[in-house]
Amino acid sequence: MWRANCRFATSASPPDLQGPNRAALRRRAFPPKVLDMPMVTFHKNGQTHRDEVQDRTNLVVRAGIRKFPFPHLHYNCGMGKCASCACRVIAGAEHLPAPNWKEKRQLGDRLAQGYRLACQLWLTHDIELSQDSDTPAANA
Amino acid sequence: MTELMNQNDFRSALEKAIQGKSANQSPFSIAWASGKLTRAHLARWAENHYHYVGPFADYLAAIYMRMPDHYTEAKDFLLANMYEEEIGGDRHTDLLIRFAEACGTTAERVRDPDNMSPTTRGLQSWCYAVAMREDPIVAVAGLVVGLESQVPSIYRKQTPTLRETYGFTDEEVEFFDLHIVSDEIHGERGYQIVLEHATTPELQQRCLKICEIGAQMRLLYTTALYNDYVAGELPLRDLGLAA
Numbered sequence: 001m002w003r004a005n006c007r008f009a010t011s012a013s014p015p016d017l018q019g020p021n022r023a024a025l026r027r028r029a030f031p032p033k034v035l036d037m038p039m040v041t042f043h044k045n046g047q048t049h050r051d052e053v054q055d056r057t058n059l060v061v062r063a064g065i066r067k068f069p070f071p072h073l074h075y076n077c078g079m080g081k082c083a084s085c086a087c088r089v090i091a092g093a094e095h096l097p098a099p100n101w102k103e104k105r106q107l108g109d110r111l112a113q114g115y116r117l118a119c120q121l122w123l124t125h126d127i128e129l130s131q132d133s134d135t136p137a138a139n140a
Numbered sequence: 141m142t143e144l145m146n147q148n149d150f151r152s153a154l155e156k157a158i159q160g161k162s163a164n165q166s167p168f169s170i171a172w173a174s175g176k177l178t179r180a181h182l183a184r185w186a187e188n189h190y191h192y193v194g195p196f197a198d199y200l201a202a203i204y205m206r207m208p209d210h211y212t213e214a215k216d217f218l219l220a221n222m223y224e225e226e227i228g229g230d231r232h233t234d235l236l237i238r239f240a241e242a243c244g245t246t247a248e249r250v251r252d253p254d255n256m257s258p259t260t261r262g263l264q265s266w267c268y269a270v271a272m273r274e275d276p277i278v279a280v281a282g283l284v285v286g287l288e289s290q291v292p293s294i295y296r297k298q299t300p301t302l303r304e305t306y307g308f309t310d311e312e313v314e315f316f317d318l319h320i321v322s323d324e325i326h327g328e329r330g331y332q333i334v335l336e337h338a339t340t341p342e343l344q345q346r347c348l349k350i351c352e353i354g355a356q357m358r359l360l361y362t363t364a365l366y367n368d369y370v371a372g373e374l375p376l377r378d379l380g381l382a383a
Contacts, residue, residue, distance in 0.1 A: 061321065064220070064325035079230070079322055080327055082229060121320070
């Protein structure tokens with residue numbers, strides 16, 4: 001994913017916007033385009049779901065408001081207590097913070113297999129995740 | 141006459157209405173974040189906070205009952221918030237009591253309504269009144285957007301201090317950890333309901349107004365906590381605030 005020091009890039013200036021108000025007019029005509037939205041690739045039940053999300057998105061929060069990856073991402077408590085939202089990170093793990101105390105407590109040995117609790121992760125980079133099938137808890 | 145805002149502009153206006161009176165600005169919050177409270181102060185906070193957030197599912201239930209039956213998703217969102225507050229994982233108030241006990245008070249004292257301040261009683265009463273009397277969309281704006289959605293930003297600032305400065309363990313401060321995720325979900329659901337269903341300029345303006353009032357009520361509550369329990373020992377000048 002493209003990341004530069006500036007968070008936004010604008011389209012090229014149109015030729016007819018000149019003079020002291022040029023910058024303001026350009027902003028109005030060409031609103032900034034966000035280029036650093038993380039791309040989430042989510043595997044579940046043999047299917048792949050993919051979408052961009054806002055920077056610092058929590059996928060359980062998204063599922064909780066019925067946005068992607070709803071209805072595919074299962075979660076239950078939203079507080080790191082049940083591990084229903086556990087996912088295996090296939091790619092992008094290097095951009096995640098170290099597991100916190102809840103993940104260590106809930107996941108134990110599964111951490112070494114690449115599992116993380118989606119409810120404890122705020123995404124800032126592209127990520128590819130897989131959630132095991134037949135999760136007993138259904139989405140709240 | 142005020143025009144109907146699109147959802148993006150309306151959301152920005154809601155956020156602005158809350159931000160102006162954010163409880164982060166109160167002396168109690170500033171003292172907390174700068175590590176200047178004692179465990180006794182935090183115990184008084186817990187004894188009050190229980191009576192404000194403890195009935196949150198009750199507030200939501202009153203709104204749920206009056207939400208039009210064809211607003212199915214809005215009703216589902218409220219029900220999900222109630223479930224998660226009470227039985228989705230650990231009951232949120234149980235975790236608050238765990239923190240209170242770590243501060244040196246008891247579950248019995250926390251549950252005793254005689255231990256809340258008059259201002260806390262006023263905040264609780266305001267929440268009940270909004271839930272039972274306001275248009276349900278306006279009530280969601282006031283209680284969920286205006287109050288609950290503020291919580292993640294407050295606790296993100298306060299929780300590291302509880303561990304690093306006050307010396308609490310991870311388990312003792314779990315109440316705060318969970319609310320960073322849980323209230324982000326709840327607050328977002330509130331925004332979805334309000335953005336979707338405040339479909340007239342008049343209703344949008346009422347939502348903005350009650351968000352502003354809700355943020356003022358929370359600021360009032362936290363300011364009173366400072367005045368009632370902290371001011372005698374920690375004057376404003378020690379917090380870098382004008383007396």
